[in-house]
């Protein structure tokens with residue numbers, strides 16, 4: 001990618017790498033995107049057991065639909081409500097990936113996943129969600 005560096009003597013160079021530049025508060029950055037932000041975490045830490053080859057707990061984590069559907073227990077995610085999402089709960093209590101497994105999900109990743117779920121539109125009308 002060509003960046004007009006020749007026209008820039010200093011200050012502007014930083015902008016080339018950060019398309020997201022409206023940071024109002026510390027917590028307030030852009031909404032995580034499934035394919036861009038979430039899936040890479042799952043790929044690195046979950047899909048080995050919840051993907052093409054294995055579906056532990058009958059859970060497939062490769063698509064949003066499959067996550068909404070969930071596994072043997074319940075849907076893995078509750079759009080708009082990270083606190084009620086099984087996936088978040090298991091990560092929060094350090095149950096997934098299973099204890100001996102590495103790499104584990106970091107605090108930052110967990111925050112990102114929370115934000116992602118909370119930002120999801122709640123399916124209205126269809127779900128009496130209380």
Ligand code: HEC
Nearest residue numbers: 045046049056057059071072073074076086087096097098
């Ligand atoms: C080494 C394999 C392994 C890895 C890696 C792993 N899991 Fe699991 N996961 C399991 C097994 C096995 C179960 C079923 C546990 C049970 O039923 O007690 C399970 C169950 C689950 C469930 C509950 C499914 C249901 O409805 O009962 C969720 C949600 C889940 N995993 C999320 C994750 C997430 C998120 C990651 C990545 C951070 C992950 N898992 C990584 C093996 C794995």
